[in-house]
Amino acid sequence: MTTTTTPIDVDRLGPVAAGPVIRWLSGRALRRMRRLPSLFVPVILMPLFFVVAFTGSFDGVTRLDGFPTDELVNWIAAYSMLQGATMAGVGSAGVIATDLENGFLDRLLASPVPRMAILLGPLAYAATRALIPTTLVLLVAAAQGADMPGGPMGIVLVYAGTVGTSMVIGSLGLAVVLRIRRYQAISIVQMGAFLILFPSIGQVPLGLLTGWMSTAARVNPTTNVLRMTRQGFIGEVSWADTWPGLVVIAVGTVVFLTWARRELDRLAG
């Protein structure tokens, strides 16, 4: 008697099948991060260093006419958080690159696992990882005298901005690593991510920027995300400062995740 097996279209299994895989993959990545201090320490220390160093070094710029706050920490905190979130996003690229090099990704692709779950697992890890620097910077900023006139909604938007940023950068990282298929691709993701982050309103408001920086910051989508994340530190929360950031996060995640999915399908043959 012979038995025939019908290939399962795992992507048709839907979220019921994907959920546990995403949880397992993100949990595995988080456990790996906990075991490797070289991964864990920069995630915590660098954003904290940024908020302290930027606030300390450039404190004098708040004396410029037109600077919207007297305490630089109100301006810098969101920028430091987004840097932490960017690192978290790059971390998801690190996960897939490691799995690619050690052959685990091939085994995942050969197993009956929804393809999207293979991508969403590292993204869930990035989003969870982004919560750590966001919370720590929030606490340090509060200790440094940061205000939150935006109230609880301001804090919600802080988390929305950082988790969203980690998803966008994470999706981009997955796509680039799956395209290049080498661990070294992470450096490209890292460099690219910070090149997007720097020419923005990270340290100085748009009105005080000059020359090419003013133009770059105006068209840089990061400016919208920063505006959304930062608004609670500066004043009341407004929809006008919120929706452009949400659009950037949604569009960025969908576009880069679609690209990553296409690269994953190409890899699977």
Place this chain on the structure above:
Amino acid sequence: MAESSSLVVRPTGEQARRGRFTVALEQIWVLTRRSVLATWRNPGSWVPGLVFPLGISAIYTAQFARAISLPGFPEVDSFLEFILPASVMQSIAFGSTNAGTDLAKDIETGFFDRLIASPVARQSILVGRIAGSAVFAALQAAVLVVVFVIFGAGMASGPAGALAVVLVATLLSVALGGFGIALGLRTGNQEATQSTFPLVFVLIFVSSAFFPTTLMRGWYRQVAEVNPFSLIIDPTRRLVIEDWSWADLGQAAGVSVAIAVVSLGLSYRQYLWRLRAT
């Protein structure tokens, strides 16, 4: 006794004829050239050290263009002039771990053991490595100064000031490289040596590198004012934005040499330890 005897290399007939000092100099030259070429052939180790400080300078110059009008800010034509010495020192700091990581690589690959087994003066190995990174640092600093001048940064003390910046950068590379070499010798591990980079990054940030300490506040200002990087960068900056001053050159070079004495002493101790362990 054991330590000093481990450093003695009996000269071969040819070496004895030419004199031990001449032979040591030749060996240093060969090892220095090897170090420079190895760095040059590995752009990954020096390109970021050029690109990153230039990128940061471009961004900060555009971001803080209006800050130069703040009371307490040194008199400069542009932020680019203010940040020139900081960018050069930052570039040097980027490459500071290279000498250590290269040495650690030699230990990992066994090349260090083969050098020790060969009739090479023990001191030449260490001096060659340090000299190599110093030569590369001088070239890197010179390139950066030229790029800054091309983009409009003035040099108030003229070509002598430019040379002074390169000299201070070279001394600083020896000073910082000494720590990297000490760690490379101790651990024999590239990754461990490379991991010290964030420390240098933090030190240079908490200084007067990117903004004047007069515009800082509280504990941060106090730390920045006594940070050795500030003690080097401030007089170097005065050479760029003010007139020539031997006192400024003396301070910048003197602090760098003082740090170099400590770091090279440390690396020599680790070198002796490594020789005993090999």
